[in-house]
Amino acid sequence: MKFPFTSPRLATFAAVGLFALVNLAASAAAPVKIGFLVKQPEEPWFQLEWKFADQAAKELGFTLIKTGATDGEKVLAAIDNLAANGAQGFIICTPDTHLGPGIAAKAKAANLKLLSVDDQFVGADGKPMAKIHHLGISAGKIGESVGATLAAEMKKRGWSAADTAVCAVTFDELATAKERTDGATSALLAAGFAKEKIFKAPQRTSDIPGAFDAVNILLTQKSSVKHWLVCGMNDSAVLGAVRALEGRGFGPDTAIGVGINGTDCIVEFEKSKPTSFYGSMLLSAKQHGYQTAEMMFKWIKDGVEPPLDSRTIGVLITRDNFRQVLKEQGITK
Ligand code: FCA
Secondary structure: OOOHHHOHHHHHHHHHHHHHHHHHHHHHHOOOEEEEEEOOOOOHHHHHHHHHHHHHHHHHOOEEEEEEOOOHHHHHHHHHHHHHOOOOEEEEOOOOHHHHHHHHHHHHHOOOEEEEEOOOOEOOOOOEOOOOOEEEEOHHHHHHHHHHHHHHHHHHHOOOOOOEEEEEEEOOOOHHHHHHHHHHHHHHHHOOOOHHHEEEEEOOOOOHHHHHHHHHHHHHHOOOOOEEEEEEOOHHHHHHHHHHHHHOOOOOOOEEEEEEEOOOOHHHHHOOOOOOEEEEEEOOHHHHHHHHHHHHHHHHHHOOOOOOEEEEOOEEEEOOOHHHHHHHOOOOO
8 A cells, every 4th residue: 555645636635634624623622702892882772782692602602802892993992902812703883884894804804703783884885784794673664663653652642633743863874773763754654644743853972962952952943842752763862852851841641752772761661650751662682692692603613604684673662561571581580
């Protein structure tokens, strides 16, 4: 029998095989480290995403590195930090979707796998970056449910069309936010609400103070409206609106709002007396936190590529059922 390595082809084969084996052993041995960057770490929604990602880390056995990345500079520094710490990938809800191309390029250069959550990257052409793996919500559909709920509650309360107006707290620079409020207003129109009674209150910042300021301006301009229906991109938007309405003497008998997230309004629902914050479309923080982390883990460890685009749904919670539903979803005990 000939010595196998006397043939150059066989020798190359063996060398390649050996290299692959060494590589495999190295990657099998390297502990999996995953980053999770969020744009607004103070929002309960993002804290819950982290909580569920932590649960995944514990159950699946990897290290989770959490970073509050509130602006572009912090995002870039966090990616450098992940690379230096030997992470293999990260999940991100970016503070600005237009940073998408820069983040994607940096991740590629650092050989880090990338998955965006909640807010989809926008390319230089202004279109969603469909090639970056993403998990987000079915924003338009969820918004429509908000609008349909508001229309039904208005009817139930017997508020007349002449006395009632819609306050849409908008944040149109973020696609998922615009899709939500557009969905809500289109459902209200479909339910017969007059277009000229739908008013936008554009937020400068997507938080409670941003909504509060925007709605105060609208309320000053439209002081004759007797009943308000409020929608917005999330719970914070509607909470800001509710606080502004309260400042003008509106309460649950004269104004109602429906938020989105369902996680940032728990304190509001727990208040002893109802407020104008009528309900919220509860999203699945578990899918956004646990499942994205699990997808990333399997991608790194087993080479299983996640789907390019996953969308989650929402369910309506109100003061009547929130305790039960939040318990079922593992958000409260
Ligand atoms: C966006 C919002 C969050 C949450 C998430 C699913 O990132 O800012 O509040 O609604 O989408």
